[in-house]
Amino acid sequence: MTTPIAPDVISLREITKAFPGVVANDRISLDIVSGQVHCLLGENGAGKSTLISILAGMQQPDSGTIAINGVTATINSPKAAVDYGIGVVHQHSTLVPAFTVLENLMLGETGLLLEKKRAIERLGELAELLGAQIDPDALASDLGLGQQQQVEIAKAIWKGSRLLILDEPTSMLTPQAIDHLAESIERVKSQGLAVVFITHKLREAYSMGDCVTVLRGGRNVGHISVDELHSYDEQQAQDAILSAMFGEDISAVGADAADLAGATTATRETKAIDRTTQAVRLELTGVSSRGLGRDVEATDVTIQVREGEILGIAGIDGHGQGALAELVAGQRSVSTGTVRFEGQDVTRLGVRGRQQLGIRYVTDDRLHEGTIGSMSVALNLVIKRIGQRPFWRFGQIQRKAVDAEAATQIDKFGIRTPSPATRAGTLSGGNIQKILLARELAHGAQLVVVNKPTYGLDLKTVRLVREILIDFAANGGSVLLLSTDLDELVELSHRIEIISSGRIVGSVTNDGPGTAEKVGHFMTGAIEGAQ
Ligand SMILES: Nc1ncnc2c1ncn2[C@@H]1O[C@H](COP(=O)(O)OP(=O)(O)OP(=O)(O)O)[C@@H](O)[C@H]1O
Structure with a gap:
């Protein structure tokens, strides 16, 4: 001790x-x-x-x-x-995924490895202090998020x-x-x-x-x-x-x-989508993804999202949500199965083609993939429309049109920035997320894939983002909502499917109290199955 x-x-x-x-x-x-x-x-x-x-x-x-x-x-x-x-x-x-827990802990801030025997003793002390079971030889990449965090805490208090x-x-x-x-x-x-x-x-x-x-x-x-x-x-x-x-x-x-306080337990009053009148907008049939092999691929996924529907995908983080989002957005290739959008086979269509059809994607990696930090807020708001009118004409950027668009979106989404010319990378996380949503929901969006849309956002911004998604669906838009936050899924989704190790393992209609427990049951099953 x-x-x-x-x-x-x-x-x-x-x-x-x-x-x-x-x-x-x-x-x-x-x-x-x-x-x-x-x-x-x-x-x-x-x-x-x-x-x-x-x-x-x-x-x-x-x-x-x-x-x-x-x-x-x-x-x-x-x-x-x-x-x-x-x-x-x-x-x-901040753990190095390919290192074991012990290696991560021994690799101090000086970059030098400490003596192993002493490190094992120290890990034992800290595991006891934290009331955690930490396997020194487990690879960091094999740990669940909760366990990774326990290791991070051990690392932070390593030197007493x-x-x-x-x-x-x-x-x-x-x-x-x-x-x-x-x-x-x-x-x-x-x-x-x-x-x-x-x-x-x-x-x-x-x-x-x-x-x-x-x-x-x-x-x-x-x-x-x-x-x-x-x-x-x-x-x-x-x-x-x-x-x-x-x-x-x-x-x-x-x-x-x-x-705002998140004090009440979320329940959604809205009825399930009427399957007789609302057409299927997005349909994945037996789809498996093929990425670079770094993370969990989506496997044999069959889902449908109708007009006006918010379909939630629940799951422990890292269980194939990224792959699923990317294959709908067109950023990851499909190895088997088909993706149909409004009846059209888009399995082989690229990102740009899908965007033009109205498929939009708000990544959970806002800082790296979602925005270009060194560019202005205004340019980030139109970056997906490079070369297109009215923002570009004859290969020239149209400053007036870009500034007018920026002013509208900054106002509509309450983006807090010193000016439209400010570098996006200097804004707070919440404001960067507002830039992404503003950009992706603008101009002809039909289906938006959102991955952890309110992660790290403050109370007011969370509510704003959720209202934006609910309004989008109420006006006929479709939302594929990937989230690790059960309250959020229950508050927004008409239906919730549960993903585990890249596969859909359950489906729950959000029809009143008890939904969170049902989803939690599948998720817990998923945790046990995964460890
Ligand atoms: N390196 C930087 N360069 C310029 N401005 C910055 C920098 N870091 C922070 N800011 C600005 O300072 C202000 C405070 O940001 P900070 O990140 O500390 O807020 P926060 O309370 O942590 O927000 P969040 O909840 O979004 O993480 C913001 O207006 C942000 O844009």
Whole structure:
């Protein structure tokens, strides 16, 4: 066991960090105390990631100080952060897939392998601390997401951390893995570590947090102390957080606050699609995909999506959702089976041809595949229409038309950007997602494939994106929704099919209470089957 660490206070004072056109952190002060989970909430672009990247030594503040127990700490590199005992678990896995768990852990931040015997001992200590079973010899690529995350936590506190920062740790996990994570956090906390927990989910802030800080527009706009949070019931905690998050806008949010908070269990009132009147728009018959062999291929998939229908595809992340999405979009080839769109065989049609028919794709890889970070917001909004009128004429870009389109979409989707000319890569995750949706749903979209459309988005943006999809379907559009979030699937889908190891293993009509349990049953079966 690790020795309990004496209570520490990490004090941030007046931390300020500006980027061109935006003050990401504006004189933020807060205290992070050992033995407590400090939740950090705020809308997309509020400044959370900037603040943790400063704590993690990845960025330097323009001004302000960080002190540990009253002594100034100079965190001028990731190595310095590790030396101060600050470990971060990022949203996306940083493990090397081809390495074993042990190799990943031994490969420290210096890139040097530690001594093996000592590493096995340390892993044993940490596995006990986390209450996790971690096989040192398992390949990282063979681990489920929950297990990968346990390894990431072990890696973050490998050197005996004092502060563990978890950046939206629950967004990809199954309900079971979230429970396990909550137990691990409790144990880490009881060993005297401080935890900073970034989440968009108010339920989690209440159930796992000891205190809450809300950021808005780069500022610390509200703090709920340990005593306050522990004295509140869930409703009071939600009200306090929401009013800090939305300030005067709360009246606009008003009655929908519970929805925004994700407090209610999602149920969809809409009836199933009328199969006698709504034509089949997309039909996959016995389709298997053929990719580069890096991830799970779709195998023998037969599905139909009708006009006006949202078909949800549930499953543990990495079970062939990417392959399925790409083969509908035309980005991955079909090895067997047929893909038909509005009656036409499009099995061999490429991406561009499918786009012209109205098939659109919002990838879950917003930053790399979905947008070009070095290009402006305006160009990203029209990038799929290069060479086409009215944005290009005679090989020349038509600035006026591009700017007019950008202005319309920025307004319609509430994209928060200093200007249309700002580089897309500098926007927050939520705003990048809005660019993708704006672009893909524009101009003749008939069917949109969306993969994890609200992953990492804040409450308001989640609601906006879901409303956009519901409206699109209500107006006759078809949606193939791939998601790992059961609440989202139940809230949006008319029907839900479950994918496991690339195959469809079940189908549930979303006809009222009990749907989530039925889907969960298939998913759990899928987990057991996969491990
Ligand atoms: N490297 C950068 N260059 C320019 N602007 C940046 C950079 N990093 C962040 N920003 C801007 O700083 C602001 C705060 O962004 P930050 O990523 O910290 O917010 P966030 O609260 O973490 O958002 P999200 O919930 O979307 O992750 C945003 O307006 C963002 O566009």
